[in-house]
Amino acid sequence: MLKYQQVAAEIEQYINQHDLKQGNKLPVLEQLMSQYAVSKSTITKALELLERKGVIFQLRGSGIFVRRHNRPGYMSLFSTQGFKSNLGDRVLTSDVLDVSVTKPDVTVAQNLGIDVTDDVYRVERVRFVDGEVFCYEESYYVKAIVPYLNREIVADSIFDYVQGALGVTIGFSDMYMQVGRLTETEAGYLGLQTDDPTLRIETIFHLSNGKPFDYSRITYHYEHSQFVVQANGPYM
Amino acid sequence: MLKYQQVAAEIEQYINQHDLKQGNKLPVLEQLMSQYAVSKSTITKALELLERKGVIFQLRGSGIFVRRHNRPGYMSLFSTQGFKSNLGDRVLTSDVLDVSVTKPDVTVAQNLGIDVTDDVYRVERVRFVDGEVFCYEESYYVKAIVPYLNREIVADSIFDYVQGALGVTIGFSDMYMQVGRLTETEAGYLGLQTDDPTLRIETIFHLSNGKPFDYSRITYHYEHSQFVVQANGPYM
DNA sequence: TTGATTAATTGTACCGGTACAATTATAGTA
DNA sequence: TACTATAATTGTACCGGTACAATTAATCAA
Incomplete structure (x- = not known):
């Protein structure tokens, strides 16, 4: 498994295990970088993957937030x-x-x-x-x-x-x-x-x-x- | 408009104007780089955008190809x-x-x-x-x-x-x-x-x-x- | 307290580079 | 000819860095 995929999977797992809600803020880029011990571009790629998957959204100047839809059964x-x-x-x-x-x-x-x-x-x-x-x-x-x-x-x-x-x-x-x-x-x-x-x-x-x-x-x-x-x- | 968006738009326009078909090959990365006078990461980002949009697909070791679906009316x-x-x-x-x-x-x-x-x-x-x-x-x-x-x-x-x-x-x-x-x-x-x-x-x-x-x-x-x-x- | 200005925070665009894996082309061998 | 080994091609992973725009926090003025 590629590094950025691995990191993405871990972040997603973290979100699910801690039951984070829509709008909850994740650590800033720099912290995620050191936390997962990868370069900036790798963490960026991981986050982009999660963004595409609908797990997070990123807002420049503000932070990285959890995205969730609220309809069970779908x-x-x-x-x-x-x-x-x-x-x-x-x-x-x-x-x-x-x-x-x-x-x-x-x-x-x-x-x-x-x-x-x-x-x-x-x-x-x-x-x-x-x-x-x-x-x-x-x-x-x-x-x-x-x-x-x-x-x-x-x-x-x-x-x-x-x-x-x-x-x-x-x-x-x-x-x-x-x-x-x-x-x-x-x-x-x-x-x-x-x-x-x-x-x-x-x-x-x-x-x-x-x-x-x-x-x-x-x-x-x-x-x-x-x-x-x-x-x-x-x-x- | 951002540079990579601009490049993506131009490539897509090129594909449409020349009526390229599924599987047709586009110039290689390095040529696209010099052709649009942008760095590798910018052209990569543009291509990734087109890939997400379903306009192309990329194959490592082989090239960049046009992607099309063949059902008019949809x-x-x-x-x-x-x-x-x-x-x-x-x-x-x-x-x-x-x-x-x-x-x-x-x-x-x-x-x-x-x-x-x-x-x-x-x-x-x-x-x-x-x-x-x-x-x-x-x-x-x-x-x-x-x-x-x-x-x-x-x-x-x-x-x-x-x-x-x-x-x-x-x-x-x-x-x-x-x-x-x-x-x-x-x-x-x-x-x-x-x-x-x-x-x-x-x-x-x-x-x-x-x-x-x-x-x-x-x-x-x-x-x-x-x-x-x-x-x-x-x-x- | 309110509003405007400034500064700090934070993600993104864009640049460049090395290493590598997958594919394709080439050369070599039987 | 057909198969194998080798080399060339080509996109992707990953690293690092600078500049900047959007947001938010802090500061200051009224």
Whole structure:
């Protein structure tokens, strides 16, 4: 783990353990520097990371302050999307409906930037948060990048496996979201009625070299899913 | 405008003007350095900004590449949320239903961190993209921070006014989203049926000093709104 | 006490540099 | 040709430093 990531993690841990509230002030830069025994640019980088994550905000001439949103029950949109495994104390489980190798249809192939003759893993899951139905997910993995999957891996975290055992790094993702109505099969999986409202998110995950390796379609249970997104300022 | 912001803007403009595609390679760091006549750390900062914005991705040992998503018709979730006024070539218009000074109810007051006896501006709008109904919005501004609003300002961009004329800077925002069904009045504004599906987003905008100044509730037309969010890697 | 002026505090912009890890290109070998 | 070892390329981590703008605290005047 990089030094600035380590420092960021420690500061975040400190904030959580001491249950600091929105607006609470952290030690000044110079003190953090000596406290963690790193240079100014390293501590700055760590703080920038935490700022992006929505954990702190910095105010020139004033100090470094804790940032918090005050709505329990809302999950970070990104934590449910592979990134930042921070689900708090909620328990995430899965019913694995399918893990198989197939050929992609044109839509899937196009989203993954591959040919319809290339192999993909198809994974189908219903996911639960604290025992409540949360979403229905259908996802496709490029087999050339993810050569092996099984029910055990899929029941846990695919991303941890991919980054751990396969040694590839996930770079970025494009999420496409829209609201619609449930189909009959989706409604069955989610325990809802056909034509009930739903949020659909399609996501294309790319490796850090830019290659797409996972295309997934998630259909959320509209009563059991509410999200928070902490955005940072007008960039320019 | 800061130097690194300026450089970032120029690079982005270059990418758009030359219509570069996903994966296209930009000049190497050292060349960009001399090309824009800035130091390494400045160009790095500019590129980091573009990376966060989803315009490029960088790959160590390899180069700097253009990043693009390939779905026209999807709007950036953040561009519709005050930040990054990049709506492409779409035209955004508004029907202003109400601009008035009132007292907030408990919910509004709590979200804005003020007292129910404090004054707020209430703004109610129906917004259109290229003439199509896009969303219904009800928002509240802390009058102590935004002392004056009128229909003309509100029909245009409130945020530009606040940052321009009032000289305050917007820092960050917390967005809370969930799916539900339309009420009768909402359906009326959006030209839909009662109980039709909808995406609701509540957002609390904070100044850069951390003070909330705007709380808004937006109800989106589910057939005319689809969003893209470009996320960046597992931070740690 | 109030208000304005000045000084101290504090984060950020910008500069420059070294070391290194990941990638890609090259040379060498079978 | 195909594979391996080596070298060149290239972005990132990390160090340190100066100048400055925004905020806050202290000082002074009325």
